[in-house]
Amino acid sequence: MLFILSFFIGENVFLKELKIEESKKANFLDIVYERPLMMKFYLITDSSLMFNDSSYVLMFNYYKNYVNIKYLPYEEFYSRVITPTSTSVIYENKRVEYLIGQTILGIGLYSWSLPVFIFPENYEDAEIAIATGLTFPLIYFLGNFFITGHLNIPSSQAYASFLGGVSGAVHGYFLFIDTRFIFPFSISENFIDGYLCRKNGISMGVYQNKFNHNIYGYYHYIITKTLFTDKFDLTKKDYSISSILSLIEGYLNLFLFKDEKNITLGDALFELRATALGSEFIPALLWTYDNFNNYDLSARLYAGSxxxxxxxxxxxxxxxxxKNDISFVTSALTYLIPALAHLFTAGVGQLLGKDYFRVYPTIFITTDIGLTYLVYRSFKDFGVETSRNASKKLRLGFNLTPEFNNNKIYLKPSLNILFNF
Structure with a gap:
C-alpha cells in the first residue's frame, strides 16, 4: 500500500485538472494530454457520473496522462453499459532484467567474440583488438540503457533476447565450426527473438518451447544419422546440417504456437525435462545389459530406442x-534431481563394490524418474499465475472520482483490491 501511495504522489495524480469549454459540452470531449513514452503503469478505467438532471452521463477513460471524456445522453450510456465496472491492468516493465541479460552477454560473450569477428587471425596490432573487446561491453550496456529508456520491456522480450544470444552463438559456431561467426549470429538472434516476442506478444513459455526445439533439432539429426549409419561419430558437415535443422525447428515452433497463452515458462522447462528422461530411459537399460554382455549392442539399437x-x-x-500448470521454481527443482540421482547411485556403489557399477545406468535413471515425478506431484500448480487461474484470485479496481468547480473537473483516484479464494 505504501508503494501504491508513493506511485500516486510521484505521478501527481491526486489532483488532475481538466478544463472543459462550454461550447463542447454537447459533444464527445476528447481531452488528450501528452502521452507518456515510458509506460511503467498502464491503467484502464471506465467510470461514470450522472448529472443532477439525470439526462446526461459523463464517461471517461484514463491512463496516466491520457484522458478520454465522452458526454452522452443517459439512454445511450445505459444501452452501452448495463453493469458499470471498473478494472485495471498493470503491465510489467522488465527493463532492468533485460539490461542484466544483455550485460551478461556483453561481458561473457561479445567481449571476445566481437574482436574475433572484426579482426583477422593474424592482425598485427593486437592492442587494438584487445581494447575493442574490453571497451565494447560498456558501450553495449550504455547503448541498450538509452535505447530502452522510453520503452516498456515485457518479460518475454528480456528472456528471449538473452536466450537468443546464447542459441545464436551455438548456431554460429556449429554452422561453420568457426568462432568468427559466433558474434554475428548471436547478436542477430538476440534482437530478432526479442523483437518477435515484443511484436507478437509471445509469452516466455512459448519462447522456451522454441528454445527446446532448437535443442531437439540437433538431437533429431544425430539420432537420424545414427539410425542410417549405425555410428555416433559426427563430421563438420553434420554439425552444419544439424544447426540448420535446429534453426528451422525452433522458428517453426515459434510461428505455430505464437498465440498460445496457457503455457508457462515452468511448463516448457518441465516438458524439456520429461522429454530428456524419455530419451534416456531405454538406452540406460540397454547400457546396463551391455555391461554384462561385452557391449555387443549396436548404435542403431540405442538410437532407435x-x-x-x-x-x-x-x-x-x-x-x-x-493437466496442471508447472511453476518456474518447480521446474528448476527438477533440473537439480539428476545431480542428486548421480550422487546417490555413486554413493551406493562405493558400498557394494565394482560389480554394482554395471547396473549404475538403471539405478540412476529409475531414481531420476522417480524423484522427478515426486516433485511434480508435490508441487504441481504451486505458485503459478496464468490466464487459466489468475483472474480467480485477484482483481484490482481503480476509480477516478470527478469533482466539479467553475467548469473544471478534478479527478481523484481510489484503488480497490478484491481477493477471491
Missing amino acids: SILGHIAGYYIGRRLTM
Whole structure:
C-alpha cells in the first residue's frame, strides 16, 4: 500500500485538472494530454457520473496522462453499459532484467567474440583488438540503457533476447565450426527473438518451447544419422546440417504456437525435462545389459530406442503440463534431481563394490524418474499465475472520482483490491 501511495504522489495524480469549454459540452470531449513514452503503469478505467438532471452521463477513460471524456445522453450510456465496472491492468516493465541479460552477454560473450569477428587471425596490432573487446561491453550496456529508456520491456522480450544470444552463438559456431561467426549470429538472434516476442506478444513459455526445439533439432539429426549409419561419430558437415535443422525447428515452433497463452515458462522447462528422461530411459537399460554382455549392442539399437523414448517423454510431459500448470521454481527443482540421482547411485556403489557399477545406468535413471515425478506431484500448480487461474484470485479496481468547480473537473483516484479464494 505504501508503494501504491508513493506511485500516486510521484505521478501527481491526486489532483488532475481538466478544463472543459462550454461550447463542447454537447459533444464527445476528447481531452488528450501528452502521452507518456515510458509506460511503467498502464491503467484502464471506465467510470461514470450522472448529472443532477439525470439526462446526461459523463464517461471517461484514463491512463496516466491520457484522458478520454465522452458526454452522452443517459439512454445511450445505459444501452452501452448495463453493469458499470471498473478494472485495471498493470503491465510489467522488465527493463532492468533485460539490461542484466544483455550485460551478461556483453561481458561473457561479445567481449571476445566481437574482436574475433572484426579482426583477422593474424592482425598485427593486437592492442587494438584487445581494447575493442574490453571497451565494447560498456558501450553495449550504455547503448541498450538509452535505447530502452522510453520503452516498456515485457518479460518475454528480456528472456528471449538473452536466450537468443546464447542459441545464436551455438548456431554460429556449429554452422561453420568457426568462432568468427559466433558474434554475428548471436547478436542477430538476440534482437530478432526479442523483437518477435515484443511484436507478437509471445509469452516466455512459448519462447522456451522454441528454445527446446532448437535443442531437439540437433538431437533429431544425430539420432537420424545414427539410425542410417549405425555410428555416433559426427563430421563438420553434420554439425552444419544439424544447426540448420535446429534453426528451422525452433522458428517453426515459434510461428505455430505464437498465440498460445496457457503455457508457462515452468511448463516448457518441465516438458524439456520429461522429454530428456524419455530419451534416456531405454538406452540406460540397454547400457546396463551391455555391461554384462561385452557391449555387443549396436548404435542403431540405442538410437532407435532413444527416439521412441523421446516421443513418449514429449507426449507425457505435454499431457502433465496440460493437466496442471508447472511453476518456474518447480521446474528448476527438477533440473537439480539428476545431480542428486548421480550422487546417490555413486554413493551406493562405493558400498557394494565394482560389480554394482554395471547396473549404475538403471539405478540412476529409475531414481531420476522417480524423484522427478515426486516433485511434480508435490508441487504441481504451486505458485503459478496464468490466464487459466489468475483472474480467480485477484482483481484490482481503480476509480477516478470527478469533482466539479467553475467548469473544471478534478479527478481523484481510489484503488480497490478484491481477493477471491
